[in-house]
Amino acid sequence: MDKYTGKGVYGAIAVGKISVFKKQDAEVKRVHVDDTENEKRRYEEAKNASIEQLGEIYQKALKEVGEANAAIFEIHQMMLDDEDYNDSINDIIETQNVNAEYAVAVTADNFAEMFSNMDDAYMKARAADVRDISNRIIGNLTGEISKGNSSDEKVIICASDLAPSETVALDKDKVLAFVTAHGSSNSHTAILARNMNIPARIGAGDEFLSKIKDGDEAIVDGFTGEIFVSPDSGTRERLLKKQSEDENKKRLLQELKGKENVTVDGRKINIYANIGSVDNIGAVLLNDAGGIGLFRSEFLYLESSDYPTEEQQFAAYKKVLESMAGKKVIIRTLDIGADKQVDYFNLKKEENPALGYRAIRICLTRPEIFKTQLRALYRASVYGHLGIMFPMITSVSELEKILAICDEVKAELKAQSVEYSESVELGIMIETPAAAIISGKLAQMVDFFSVGTNDLTQYTLACDRQNPDIEQFVDTHHEAILELIRMSAENAHKHGAWIGICGELAADTTLTETFLRMGIDELSVSPTFVLKVRDAVRNIDLSKN
Amino acid sequence: MVSKTVKVVNEQGMHMRPAGELAKAVKAHPDCEVTLNANGKTVKAKAPMQIMSACIKCGNEVEIVCNGADEQAVLDEIAAMFESGFGE
Numbered sequence: 001m002d003k004y005t006g007k008g009v010y011g012a013i014a015v016g017k018i019s020v021f022k023k024q025d026a027e028v029k030r031v032h033v034d035d036t037e038n039e040k041r042r043y044e045e046a047k048n049a050s051i052e053q054l055g056e057i058y059q060k061a062l063k064e065v066g067e068a069n070a071a072i073f074e075i076h077q078m079m080l081d082d083e084d085y086n087d088s089i090n091d092i093i094e095t096q097n098v099n100a101e102y103a104v105a106v107t108a109d110n111f112a113e114m115f116s117n118m119d120d121a122y123m124k125a126r127a128a129d130v131r132d133i134s135n136r137i138i139g140n141l142t143g144e145i146s147k148g149n150s151s152d153e154k155v156i157i158c159a160s161d162l163a164p165s166e167t168v169a170l171d172k173d174k175v176l177a178f179v180t181a182h183g184s185s186n187s188h189t190a191i192l193a194r195n196m197n198i199p200a201r202i203g204a205g206d207e208f209l210s211k212i213k214d215g216d217e218a219i220v221d222g223f224t225g226e227i228f229v230s231p232d233s234g235t236r237e238r239l240l241k242k243q244s245e246d247e248n249k250k251r252l253l254q255e256l257k258g259k260e261n262v263t264v265d266g267r268k269i270n271i272y273a274n275i276g277s278v279d280n281i282g283a284v285l286l287n288d289a290g291g292i293g294l295f296r297s298e299f300l301y302l303e304s305s306d307y308p309t310e311e312q313q314f315a316a317y318k319k320v321l322e323s324m325a326g327k328k329v330i331i332r333t334l335d336i337g338a339d340k341q342v343d344y345f346n347l348k349k350e351e352n353p354a355l356g357y358r359a360i361r362i363c364l365t366r367p368e369i370f371k372t373q374l375r376a377l378y379r380a381s382v383y384g385h386l387g388i389m390f391p392m393i394t395s396v397s398e399l400e401k402i403l404a405i406c407d408e409v410k411a412e413l414k415a416q417s418v419e420y421s422e423s424v425e426l427g428i429m430i431e432t433p434a435a436a437i438i439s440g441k442l443a444q445m446v447d448f449f450s451v452g453t454n455d456l457t458q459y460t461l462a463c464d465r466q467n468p469d470i471e472q473f474v475d476t477h478h479e480a481i482l483e484l485i486r487m488s489a490e491n492a493h494k495h496g497a498w499i500g501i502c503g504e505l506a507a508d509t510t511l512t513e514t515f516l517r518m519g520i521d522e523l524s525v526s527p528t529f530v531l532k533v534r535d536a537v538r539n540i541d542l543s544k545n
Numbered sequence: 546m547v548s549k550t551v552k553v554v555n556e557q558g559m560h561m562r563p564a565g566e567l568a569k570a571v572k573a574h575p576d577c578e579v580t581l582n583a584n585g586k587t588v589k590a591k592a593p594m595q596i597m598s599a600c601i602k603c604g605n606e607v608e609i610v611c612n613g614a615d616e617q618a619v620l621d622e623i624a625a626m627f628e629s630g631f632g633e
Contacts, residue, residue, distance in 0.1 A: 075565035075593060082568075082592045111594060118600050122560055126597060129561070326556055382602065385556060421556070422604055 002229040004208040006179065006201035012250075013223070013243040014156055014177035014199050015236070018216040021159035021166075021178075028138060031099040039093045043100040046140035047086075051077050053136065054165065061168045065196055072164055076133050085111065101141050108134030121322065121383070132163035156218050160209060172196055177220040179227055181209040201227055223282070256531045256538075257288045263516065264541035270522040271533050272328070274502055278316055281323045283527035288534075291328035293450065293524020294389070294502040295320060297373065298335055301342050307369065313376035321384030330387035330427070330450065330524075333373055335359045354458065354465070359392035364401055374409045381421035389427045389450055394434040396441050403445065427497075431455035436484035443495035450524070451485055453503025460484060476505060482514065489518045500524055509536035516542060547620050548610040551627040558602035561593070563631035568593040570626060577613035579623060590623070 033039050054077045061070035079085065085107060092103035112127035157170065157178040170178070177199040183190070193200035199222035212218075212229060219228045219239050223246075228235055262268045272293030273284040284292060300308045300316055321329055336342050337358025350356040363370035377388055390402055406426065413420050430436050431452030439449065453476070458465045460481050463474045485501070492499040500522030505511060507525040512533060515523065525533055555563050571579045571591040579590040583605055588595040590609070601607060607627065611620040 071562055071565070075561050078565050078568055078593050082594045083589065084592050084595055114598060118598075120558075120600055120602070122557060123597060123600055126561065130594070419602065423556070 001232045001235065002211060004204045004227045004229070005225045006204035006208075006227065007225060012177075012197070012199040013239055013246060014220045015240065015243065016154055016156050016176040016218070018158050018212050018214060018218050018229070019155035020212065020214050021157050021162070028101045028105040029099075030102045032097055033093075033099055034097065036094050036097060039098075039100050039103075040090055042141060043089060043093065043104070043137070046100065046137045047080055049140045050133065050136045051080055053140075054080070054133075057165050057168055064168070064172060072129075073168070076129065076165070079129065079133050080137070101138050104134050104137050104141070121318075128161075128163065132165055135163070136165065156220060158209065158212055167193060167196075170198075172198065177201070177222070179204050179208070179220060181206055201225060252531060256534050259534065259538065261290070261534050261537050263537055264539070265543040267516060267542055269516060269520065269537055270500070271530050271537070272330075272500070272522055272524040273527040273530055274524050275527065278319055278323075280527065281320060284324070287527045287530040289527060289530045291330070291385075292320070292324060293328075293330055293500055293522055295329060295331040296335065297331055297333060298340055301334060301336060301345075302340070306344055307372070310372050310376045310379075313373060314379050317377055317380035317386075318383045321380055321386060324384055326385055328385045328387060328425075330389050330425075330448075331377060332389045332391055332429070333360070333377075334363060334369070335391040337362060354455075360390050360398060360402070361392065363390075364398065367405060370405060371409055374406060375413065378409055378413055378420040378424065379418060381424045382419050385423075386421065387425040387427055387448065389429060389448075391429045391452070392431060392455075393428045393442065394432045396438065396445070399428065399442060399445050429455075429502075430484075430488045430499075431459070431503075433460050433484060436488045439488040439491040440494065443491045443497045446497055448497050449488055449492050449499040450522075451488060451499070451501040451503060451505075453481070453485075453501060453505035456484065456503065457481055457505075476508070477511065482511075485515075485520075486518045489520055493519055498522065507533060509533060512536045513540045513542070516540060546610065546612045547616050548608055549620055549624050550606055550608045551624050553601055553603055553605050553607060553627065554630040555633050556603050558605065559596055559599070561597065563633065564593040564596040566631045567596060567623070567626060570623065571619075574613075574615065574619050577611055577616055577619045579619065580610045580612075582608040582610065 054073050058070055058073040058077070061073055088107040088110065089100070089103045092098060092106055093100060108130055111130045115123055115127040115130060118124055154174055154176050156176050159178065159180050161180050161182045162178065175198055178193065179201045181204050183202045190200065190202055199220055201220060201222070204227060208227065216229055217231065219231050219236065221239060221242070231239070260268060261271045270290050272291040273287065273289035274294040275281065275284060275292060276296040277299045300313055317331060335358070336345065337347060337353065337356060341347065345362070347357060377386065380386065393399055403426070410420060425447040427446050427448035427450060428435065428442060429452045430439060430449050432455070435442060436456070443449065454465060457463070457474065457476055457478070461474060461478060463470050489499045498521040501515060501520055502524040506523040507529040509532065512523070516537070523533055553559060568591050581588050581590050581596065581599065583599050583601045586599045588599045590596060609620060609623050609627070611623070
């Protein structure tokens, strides 16, 4: 048994035989031609054939992955009609007396290089699109357009890399999974795979590709990123069990996926997911959450043996924002202390840590740590829709200080000509009774509130979360807590802010109706609860009392 | 010749989809030449790859220049597309 790992695109388990996807080798020879007019005609015909094929792929994609994702092929058609691209090819044929294949290949290299050199991850990835369309033309010129899998058996497609058009062209009913040795999880190919619900692993490496052959048995675990070639019976059994459990869960998912979070009488609410690591993004997408309502940034500090640098943080935030592709991502600034300890912070032992030196209190007394995080967040903000949330707020003056530091960070970035988004939303956690009581003032200073019900319960009822002996006194549905949430919602809306709940109570479906009646705009729950809450929302009728 | 400066509101800037939409709209007016000035570059708006080559990001200012038949109407149409974020 050989084991490999890659980056996950869609979580599922596939068991079956490997089929190695062979691309026509894009090795193009330079041939001297005298009749350049004929060569240009050959190019024109191959281009038109390519446009027609892309039209067919577009229609197929429209059915399988929806309009938004199919649009790429319409754009590919437009790229083929791009004046510069065509001028370049025709010029090369004309001035160098060469064959059309060669002219297309050279032009593709030039354009791909232009995109690769751009200072923007999205644009860099476009180099693959240029190569994709160019290879199609060359395939049409040589008459060798790649056909993909022709066997009748369902297989695991393995390739060096797959172009978006090749991904869509795969017959979905014959593909169990695909594994590529190269490629980025930011590519259209990855996005398409996700939308086609095909388990995919990207970047399994060259060694993987060199060792496999057609017909090898393999298991792809889309959750862990593992690929087992010729698995032993124990591994096989374990994964088959995991597969059947997963399929049961997906049945519920299929019924609710893509449906709106709307009540019987038409009230809509956002259901987002809470996560604590970049690794959980797959679960967020799989469970169809509308965004990330709470991204706990602590993991960066907990996993590290020293303060994480601005670059390390930037890379993590950027990845989350890019993976969520424009959906809202709310990242909470550092919340350590109390039950979450990190050695290198050298925090003193406290008698009463829940009421002690933690979260925003550390950030405001050690602004250098706070500013590093904020710089990383603002820098990452250009890659998606970012919200920044501050924990443990108790007063207006704290929030004033925080906002002043944010302005300072932005001014510094501006002075250094570093880009950031102007549309970053700023918000605070409502997790102390003080914040709820003065929420009328706080709401005027921020874009949103998010209620942290776990701490709000602990502080309101004076009940230690960690002490099992007082469990009988912890009534999470206590009217005082619900009243504080209702008050905060009313004040938020009065001042144009939105309000969500990200604590455990958000997933308590016995309270969903109560929250909807309070006017809560968003519930953020652990990814596996998203569909359960959606189900609850869709069964509520607010017009009935 | 008429021109107008607009701000890009699309969160990911002029990426593939908006660039494609823009090129499609411009091509519908073959008698009017449309160019964009942004980030110190001048690009033809009918070529999606050229548009993307200017690496126009969210918040960037773009000067739209129209020259030819119905130039004012074309300018208004293109400016409105930018302002609406190309329907995103």
